[in-house]
Structures are given as C-alpha cells and as structure tokens.
Amino acid sequence: MSKIVFIGGGNMASCLIGGMLANGFSSHDIMVSEPNEASRQRIASTHGILTTKDNIAAVSQADIVVLAVKPQILGAVASPLATALGHGPIVVSIAAGIPVSALQNWLGQTLKIVRAMPNTPAMVQSGATGLFASQSLSADQQSIIENIFTAVGYACWVDQESQIDAVTAVSGSGPAYFFLIYEAMLKVAQELGLDNQTSSQLTLHTALGAARLALASDKTPEELRQQVTSPGGTTQAAIESFQSQDLENVFRVAMTGALDRAKEMSDDFAG
Ligand SMILES: NC(=O)c1ccc[n+]([C@@H]2O[C@H](COP(=O)([O-])OP(=O)(O)OC[C@H]3O[C@@H](n4cnc5c(N)ncnc54)[C@H](OP(=O)(O)O)[C@@H]3O)[C@@H](O)[C@H]2O)c1
Numbered sequence: 001m002s003k004i005v006f007i008g009g010g011n012m013a014s015c016l017i018g019g020m021l022a023n024g025f026s027s028h029d030i031m032v033s034e035p036n037e038a039s040r041q042r043i044a045s046t047h048g049i050l051t052t053k054d055n056i057a058a059v060s061q062a063d064i065v066v067l068a069v070k071p072q073i074l075g076a077v078a079s080p081l082a083t084a085l086g087h088g089p090i091v092v093s094i095a096a097g098i099p100v101s102a103l104q105n106w107l108g109q110t111l112k113i114v115r116a117m118p119n120t121p122a123m124v125q126s127g128a129t130g131l132f133a134s135q136s137l138s139a140d141q142q143s144i145i146e147n148i149f150t151a152v153g154y155a156c157w158v159d160q161e162s163q164i165d166a167v168t169a170v171s172g173s174g175p176a177y178f179f180l181i182y183e184a185m186l187k188v189a190q191e192l193g194l195d196n197q198t199s200s201q202l203t204l205h206t207a208l209g210a211a212r213l214a215l216a217s218d219k220t221p222e223e224l225r226q227q228v229t230s231p232g233g234t235t236q237a238a239i240e241s242f243q244s245q246d247l248e249n250v251f252r253v254a255m256t257g258a259l260d261r262a263k264e265m266s267d268d269f270a271g
Pocket residue numbers: 007008009010011012013033034035036039055067068069070071073077094095096117118119120
C-alpha cells in the first residue's frame with residue numbers, strides 16, 4: 001500500500017484523512033507533518049495516525065505527498081523539501097491558485113505533480129474536486145489519487161491546467177453561490193409569512209432534493225425545470241421573472257469574474 005504524507009494538518013487535511021479512513025485506507029499508511037503541537041495531538045487523537053513536525057523526514061518515505069498548507073506559505077514550506085523528494089513521489093497540491101510551474105520551481109522539474117481543487121462540502125463527505133496531473137500517471141497512481149478525493153465526495157480529472165481555474169469558478173467557489181441563493185430564499189420566505197426554521201428547512205431540503213433528483217435523472221436541467229412548470233402556474237410566474245432579469249447572464253458575469261481572479265492569482269505565483 002502507498003504511504004501518504006500530508007504536509008499541514010489543518011481543516012482540509014483532517015477532512016480528507018477522515019474520509020480516507022472511513023473508505024478503506026489504513027491508518028498505518030497515512031502520516032501528517034505539522035509544526036503546531038496542539039494540531040498534531042488533535043490529528044493523532046481524532047484519526048489515530050502518526051504525526052511528526054519533521055517535514056523532510058516525513059516526505060523522504062512517502063509515495064504520495066499532499067501539500068495542504070495555505071497558498072501564501074507554500075513556497076517557503078515546499079522549497080526545503082526538494083532534495084528529500086529525490087525518490088520521485090507524486091506530489092498533490094490542494095493549495096488554491098498555485099500553478100504546476102511554481103511547484104516545479106520549488107520542488108524539482110521532473111516530479112509528477114497533481115493539482116487538486118476540492119471544496120468545503122468535503123467536510124460532510126459531499127465535496128466536488130477537480131484534478132489535474134502534470135504528467136501521465138499509471139492506472140494505479142491515478143486510482144489512488146482519485147480514491148483520496150472520492151473519499152470526501154465526487155472527483156474528476158481535467159485535461160488542461162487552465163481548466164483548474166474553471167473548476168475553481170464552478171465548484172471551488174460554487175458553495176458560496178448556493179449559500180447566497182439560500183440567504184435570499186430564506187429572507188423572502190420569511191417575508192412571505194413562514195418562520196425562520198420552516199423557511200430554512202424548506203429551502204435546504206428543496207436544494208438537496210433538486211440536486212438528488214438531477215443526479216438520479218438523465219434529463220437535462222431544462223427538462224427537469226419544465227417538469228415542475230405547468231403553463232400559467234406558480235413556477236412559471238417565478239421562472240419568467242428570473243429570465244426577464246437575465247439570470248443566466250448574472251451567473252456568466254459572476255463566474256467569469258471568479259475565473260479571471262483565479263487566473264490572476266496563478267499568474268502572480270507563476271512569476
Ligand atoms: N478549506 C477549503 O475549503 C479548501 C478548499 C480548497 C482548497 N483548499 C486549500 O487547502 C489548503 C489548506 O487549507 P486549510 O483550510 O486546511 O488551512 P489550515 O486549516 O490553515 O491548514 C494548514 C495547516 O498547515 C500548517 N502549517 C503551517 N506551516 C507549516 C509547515 N511549515 N509545515 C507543515 N504544516 C504547516 C498550519 O499550522 P498552523 O495553524 O500552526 O499555522 C495548519 O495546521 C490551502 O492551500 C487551501 O487553499 C482549502
């Protein structure tokens with residue numbers, strides 16, 4: 001079995017490790033390197049895995065290294081690891097906005113690097129992750145990387161690194177779009193006469209149900225929408241109002257803005 005070492009034992013590492021252990025990974029194959037003693041103790045007691053504060057010793061025995069520190073400090077954390085990665089493990093970076101070129105500058109040009117863009121619903125095993133590999137991986141390598149992220153939800157590969165910026169604009173930032181819709185529906189539902197609890201539960205169960213129905217169906221979103229829209233009925237009144245305000249374009253402008261910001265952030269690190 002592959003030895004997987006996490007550099008950084010914060011929120012995202014803990015959530016991935018919890019999912020991995022619940023999905024068949026062995027606690028003996030996972031280690032966390034993390035400078036903060038309280039965080040190490042929390043990881044060890046929550047997950048029953050080995051921890052260390054020695055990043056270099058940890059990665060020197062790894063088959064897969066998952067870089068799970070904040071993007072701002074990744075360069076300083078990664079550069080000292082270059083020599084210890086000489087045996088050629090796969091390096092998976094979950095740091096938002098850090099391109100493969102920056103990772104290769106810090107770690108070595110020949111390493112196989114995977115960029116992963118998970119999202120916060122991974123905390124409840126309902127994440128969505130986009131993956132990009134800098135070089136082709138063997139079927140076994142591809143499968144183990146996929147297993148790390150499918151342990152906390154859905155994961156898919158993209159062919160080009162630029163598509164990771166699109167993944168960021170869709171699913172990385174996406175939970176906040178739905179929270180914004182939740183906020184709006186919650187306020188309006190109360191204005192329409194429902195109490196806070198009822199408004200919240202009805203809104204959230206509707207979102208969950210719509211997502212489950214769409215996932216279980218082979219119908220297009222337009223067909224699903226038409227299924228609940230009888231001519232001249234209540235849904236039609238609401239949908240026509242959204243469409244008259246060009247809701248699709250509101251999303252186009254917002255998501256293109258997120259994409260542009262992701263590109264700018266990557267360009268800053270690409271140097
Ligand atoms: N949270 C998300 O939803 C999400 C989604 C997509 C991608 N990401 C990416 O995931 C990465 C981690 O995010 P997070 O939310 O898990 O952050 P976090 O909770 O702050 O975790 C980062 C951890 O790294 C530790 N650390 C600091 N310096 C280190 C060093 N030299 N060596 C090893 N570990 C070190 C930190 O310790 P201290 O606390 O002591 O500094 C902290 O425990 C980020 O790059 C972020 O862009 C996160």
